[in-house]
Amino acid sequence: MNKKQKRVLIRILLSAALMVLLHFIPLSGYFRFCLYMIPYLIIGYDILKKAGKGIWNRQVFDENFLMAVATIGAIFLGEYTEGVAVMLFYQIGELFQSYAVGKSRRNISDLMDIRPDYANIEKNGSMERIDPDEVETGSIIVVQPGEKVPIDGIIVEGSSALNTGALTGESVPREVAKGDEIISGSINMTGVLRVRTIKEFGESTASKILDLVENASSKKSRSENFISRFARYYTPAVCYGALALAILPPLISMIFLGGAPGWEKWIYRALTFLVISCPCALVISIPLSFFAGIGGAGKEGILVKGSNYLEALSQTKYVVFDKTGTMTQGVFEVNGVHHNQIEADKLIEYAALAEYYSSHPISKSLKKAYGKEIDPSRISDVEEIGGHGVTAVIDGKKVAAGNGKLMRKFGISCQECSSAGTVVHVAVEGNYAGHILISDLKKPHAKEAVSALHKLGISGTVMLTGDRRAAAEQTASELGIETVYSELLPADKVTKVEELLEQKAPKEKLAFVGDGINDAPVLSRADVGIAMGALGSDAAIEAADVVLMDDDPLKIAKAIRISKKCIRIVYENIYFAIGIKILCLVLGAAGIANMWLAIFADVGVMVLAVMNAVRALFVKNLCPKGIPL
Amino acid sequence: MKKTYKIEVDCANCANKMEEAARKTAGVKDAVVNFMTLKMTVEFEEGSEPKAVMQEVLKNCKKVEDDCEIYL
Secondary structure, three states: OOHHHHHHHHHHHHHHHHHHHHHHOOOOHHHHHHHHHHHHHHHHHHHHHHHHHHHHOOOOOOHHHHHHHHHHHHHHOOOHHHHHHHHHHHHHHHHHHHHHHHHHHHHHHHHOOOOOOOEEEEEOOEEEEEOHHHOOOOOEEEEOOOOEOOOOEEEEEOOEEEEOHHHHOOOOOEEEOOOOEEOOOOEEOOOOEEEEEOOOHHHOHHHHHHHHHHOOOOOOOHHHHHHHHHHHHHHHHHHHHHHHHHHHHHHHHHHOOOOOOOHHHHHHHHHHHHHHHOOHHHHHHHHHHHHHHHHHHHHOOEEEOOHHHHHHHHOEEEEEEEOEOOOEEEEEEEEEEEOOOOOHHHHHHHHHHHOOOOOOHHHHHHHHHHOOOOOHHHEEEEEEEOOOEEEEEEOOEEEEEEOHHHHHHOOOOOOOOOOOOEEEEEEEOOEEEEEEEEEEEEOOOHHHHHHHHHHOOOOEEEEEOOOOHHHHHHHHHHHOOOEEEOOOOHHHHHHHHHHHHHHOOOOOEEEEEEOOOOOHHHHHHOOEEEEOOOOOOHHHHHHOOEEEOOOOOHHHHHHHHHHHHHHHHHHHHHHHHHHHHHHHHHHHHOOOOOHHHHHHHHHHHHHHHHHHHHHHHOOOOOOOOOOOO | OEEEEEEEOOOHHHHHHHHHHHHHOOOEEEEEEEOOOOEEEEEEOOOOOHHHHHHHHHHHHHHHOOOOEEEO
16 A cells, blocks of 8 residues: 555544444434534545645546535435445545555556566676666676666576566466577576676667557547446436436425425435446446456467457457468478378487588478487588489488489489478488378467457468469468468558458457567558567567567457457446446436445446446456466 | 556546547547556647647546546
8 A cells, every 4th residue: 555545544534433433432413413423523624625626627527526526415404324324435445446446457467577687797806886878789787687688688698487478478487598599578587697798778679668658658448438428428418417316306296296305315315326327437447447348468479459449349240360370380390291102200309411411491490399409420412403302322321412403414213292391302222112292380379360360259360471372272271371362462461351341240349469570561551460470570569569578379369358358348337337226326317326326336336437447457367268378 | 649648546447537538628639548667648730839739638637536647
């Protein structure tokens, strides 16, 4: 609790104690009024002051005004206890909500606390702490265990485990060693690292993310706009309604029925009506739900740039994926060995050895698949044939590795591969030995991600890619994506997305997921642009509405689940609060509800709505069923 | 020109009210209140004097929400 909250708490306790005390002292008349004014003013002076200022500034109809009128009215009627109680409980509700907000904020900001305060630089053999802003690109900085990496860079010495949790929501530490690129904002856990910076502080990941969080455009969702419009008309409406309730029935009874006007009874009912109708529960809990929802998503490494995007995300019916970098890793790896006449491992070994001196990505992936140190003395007479492949003598055997053209050149008949990808045929001593399929690897969770989306009720998944048709269709069917458009140029992707946008119903939203590299126009064109693996890609951070901090496509489903939970809470609160209020208003107007029920309808509903809103923050366990996140 | 100020406000709705009030102030092109980080980012119109404008912004915010504070 902060100072302000503590002061309010003391006021609440003090006036509550006085109330109890006064309850047991038999008093009457003017004296009683004066004594009851003490707890009333202790608890309510600031509300009265605010109401007064509101009238002065022509901002009459707000909660303070409602409370002031209701309590003054009650006191005027001699209902001192109730007048003070209304104020007391109102303050309790306010205190509660301010406490809940503070708690949620701390909960969120602790995790967003990635701002590095200093950088260590070595000067003349001793370490010096300086402002990270002053570190020039290319300088060597030292990161000690327990410290935050202040600036993006490449490790030149040392190895360690890095906690990137605040950036990606990933709880498993990342092992890093010399030559690895590390990003600012992650925490060095075990070893001392010497890092050569590759960016300025302002351009580093941590600064950019903080900038994104702090300047998230405050685009309001429809629900929020609805509530602020609602409050604008609602509060004056209930004030006039209460006035009518206080004046009309007595007048009617006096003039037309010739009976007693019963002023007191009707004024009391009107005051009850006022207390019930206070819109705090709505105006406070709806923005709070979005605040908590966006905060909770942030903790999971999903940055949402505004509550309107959270809302759109929850209505997503079509998800369009970019292929390379989004569903696949964009890295080539050996994906299979087919039609081999010799053992698969042996085949890869021959191919890797034959390609030993080549630096082509294909040969790199072969060497990686082989996995062992290569002894160059086994290789001799290497000859590269451009556009075909390579021949070499390995362990005394003549080996040819390359494409179909190479095989035909040597008159070796080869088996064509039916799968998508690059194929390396291998022949040993003039005999065909089989081929190795090298293709872009799917991301580990790509398939689960698509099925999780289908389980969430997404009606269509579409993949856009510049790849050849066969490769694209194969990937799509393996992943379970329904529609695929292949051989597209970047500009075609925009056209395709626009076509899809026109086909769908206006209430259904379309999300585009891309890795941010040359996707920017599509990201901004879609209803919701989701950028994957945004660490480092400026264009993605700029253009996207939702940024997934790590590369895991499962986060798409998670983001949608978080948004659905948040929106459900918002609607629960809207229906719950308005429902209870209408019920109590009817009871109040009919004279069945008294002031105490009114207090519940106001403060009780608000407390419940606030507690429900805070629930939007807890999204840790929102995994799609059966899939661990 | 854009500047960011630290603010103090209790409820999310009050933050929205402040944002609206700040936007309506003369000399302010756009204003965004971030309730999560308790920060107000104000974009000033060409040629306006941020210090003077912010005094007005503070005054207008106080009108709609007495309990708020902007640390200038």
